[in-house]
Amino acid sequence: MLVAAExxxxxxxxxxxxxxxxxxxxxxxxxxxxxxxxxxQGVQSPFDIAQLSILGIWEGLKAYPTVxxxxxxxxxxxxxxxxxxxxxxxxxxxTIRxxxxxxKLDPELALVKYVxxxxxAHSEQRAGKLAKAxxxxxxxxxxxxxxxxxxxxxxVFVGNSALxxxxxxxxxxxxxxxxxxxxxAPILLVLPGSRPSEIERVLPAFxxxxxxxxxxxxxxxxxxxxxxxxxxxxxxxxxGWPFRAHVIEDEGLKDDAFVAADVALACSxxxxxxxxxxxxxxxxxxxxxxxxxAIMRRLMKPKWVTLFNxxxxxxxxxxxxxxxxxxxxxxxxxxxxLDDPNLRRTQAAEQSAALDKMGRGMPDPxxxxxxxxxxxxxxxxxxxx
Numbered sequence: 001m002l003v004a005a006e007x008x009x010x011x012x013x014x015x016x017x018x019x020x021x022x023x024x025x026x027x028x029x030x031x032x033x034x035x036x037x038x039x040x041q042g043v044q045s046p047f048d049i050a051q052l053s054i055l056g057i058w059e060g061l062k063a064y065p066t067v068x069x070x071x072x073x074x075x076x077x078x079x080x081x082x083x084x085x086x087x088x089x090x091x092x093x094x095t096i097r098x099x100x101x102x103x104k105l106d107p108e109l110a111l112v113k114y115v116x117x118x119x120x121a122h123s124e125q126r127a128g129k130l131a132k133a134x135x136x137x138x139x140x141x142x143x144x145x146x147x148x149x150x151x152x153x154x155x156v157f158v159g160n161s162a163l164x165x166x167x168x169x170x171x172x173x174x175x176x177x178x179x180x181x182x183x184x185a186p187i188l189l190v191l192p193g194s195r196p197s198e199i200e201r202v203l204p205a206f207x208x209x210x211x212x213x214x215x216x217x218x219x220x221x222x223x224x225x226x227x228x229x230x231x232x233x234x235x236x237x238x239x240g241w242p243f244r245a246h247v248i249e250d251e252g253l254k255d256d257a258f259v260a261a262d263v264a265l266a267c268s269x270x271x272x273x274x275x276x277x278x279x280x281x282x283x284x285x286x287x288x289x290x291x292x293x294a295i296m297r298r299l300m301k302p303k304w305v306t307l308f309n310x311x312x313x314x315x316x317x318x319x320x321x322x323x324x325x326x327x328x329x330x331x332x333x334x335x336x337x338l339d340d341p342n343l344r345r346t347q348a349a350e351q352s353a354a355l356d357k358m359g360r361g362m363p364d365p366x367x368x369x370x371x372x373x374x375x376x377x378x379x380x381x382x383x384x385x
Contacts, residue, residue: 001083002032002043003074003098005052005091007194007229008270010035012114013089015161015366016373017041023370031081033074036228046073050196050229052094067094075101083109084382087373088134090115092126099133110380112136112373116144116155127151136376138369141307142359156372159365162273163358170278172260175223175253179246185221186262186338188213189280190245192234193267194227201287202267203237208327209265213334214243220338222246223261225254263337263344265330268305272317273358276308276351281344283318283333285325308354316350 004013014037020028021041030043039045051066071094078086086102086109088095099111111134117126120143130137131153139145140160148155176183190210192203214220222245226234231249238245248254258264258278266272268286275282284306304310304319318333320326337344362368 001078001081001086002030002034002038002089003086003095004032004034004038004089005049005094007035007049007227009089009091009115010037010049012161012366013038013043013087014041016087016114016369017043019364019366019370020373023374031077031083032086033070033077046077052091070094071097071101074098075105078102078109079105082106085110085112085373085377087112087114087138092117096126096129096133099130103133110135110377110382112138112376114138114369115140116148119147120144127153135380136372138372140365154376156368158368158372159359159362160273161365162270163277163355163360163362164364164366165274165277167255167259167278169252170255170259172256175248175256175260178253178256179221179223181221185219186217187221187223187257187260188334188338189257189261189264189266189275190222190224191264191266191271191275192224192230193269194229196230196233197288198267199230199233199237201289202285202325203234205285205287205325205327205330206265206267207237207241209330209334210245211242212327212331213338216335217338223248223257225249225257263334265334268319268321272306273308273355276317276348276355277360279348279352281317281337281347281351283320283330283337285320285330287322287325308351308358311357312350312354316347316354 002013004010013034017030018041032043033045034043035049047070051070088099102109113130113134116137116139119127127147128151131151137148137153137155138158139155142157145157190206192199192206210222224238224245225248235247238247248257258275258280261280264275264280264282266275266282266284268284272284304315306317306319309316320329
């Protein structure tokens with residue numbers, strides 16, 4: 001059983017399912033919860049995971065009845081299918097509740113958490129909570145180990161799948177041909193997030209920045225790669241912009257766009273690592289609810305939220321968060337990059353160096369996760385091909 005509650009987890013689950021299928025063939029059957037990528041690997045979700053893509057205290061309270069219902073649906077799926085192992089991917093709030101419910105349903109069920117809560121950044125007590133809830137942790141950050149060793153939870157560092165993404169096949173010319181712009185036209189990528197709350201809070205600020213930039217630079221081409229979880233909401237919002245913006249949903253064209261971009265304006269998240277891999281200098285923005293932000297700022301240990309900034313120990317990419325995430329400030333930072341090719345090259349190189357500190361170059365994390373999972377199952381006496 002594989003369970004992912006949002007787009008980034010769906011990608012992880014799909015990679016793990018593919019790696020397991022390569023090892024086990026017809027000996028493995030998948031059930032669970034996920035999105036379109038996991039569905040391509042044979043995981044048929046009983047509901048749309050967009051219902052679970054929630055961030056923020058107030059948003060969580062409003063969505064609680066829906067989340068509770070989907071949790072019950074997932075437990076019912078496990079009760080019906082009786083999996084040998086359940087792998088719960090990222091999404092701390094949903095998966096920790098699910099782990100407890102599955103343990104109550106079947107105390108012998110092997111429970112695995114894939115992606116640790118960021119206890120090195122905040123909420124160290126979550127390490128102890130997770131140790132009581134699951135049997136194995138597959139972690140994607142090297143800084144996780146000491147925290148989970150301390151509470152006695154078996155953990156294996158498998159690497160960050162975002163760092164394994166390759167752009168060798170990406171073709172900037174293909175993207176430019178698809179949207180009908182010349183080879184010389186400057187391109188700004190706008191990536192407003194994958195959660196409905198991010199489209200509601202972050203995209204208006206990004207829109208304000210883009211309006212200012214287009215007013216000063218009419219030749220600027222705006223490309224908006226949209227996550228499938230929020231594609232309709234993004235298209236509806238962008239349709240009202242007073243200038244042309246190209247919304248991209250095709251995954252191949254998204255890769256082309258990442259490589260073609262002169263600069264990116266990105267919502268904080270996994271996408272910032274992918275942009276850095278593609279060589280795109282960026283400005284990072286984020287907004288959440290006022291109460292959520294106030295609590296998170298008190299709990300957060302690092303000065304930054306972008307992983308490669310944390311790895312570098314400095315703000316390689318500018319971060320404009322909460323009140324600072326507004327049109328004028330974002331436009332100013334993006335404008336600096338658009339106007340200075342040397343600054344773009346320097347930032348892209350510094351982003352790349354930070355990726356090396358994060359562990360770029362390790363074996364494929366999906367393969368490592370599959371090996372770790374199968375090794376763990378062997379110790380539990382669960383047969384495999």
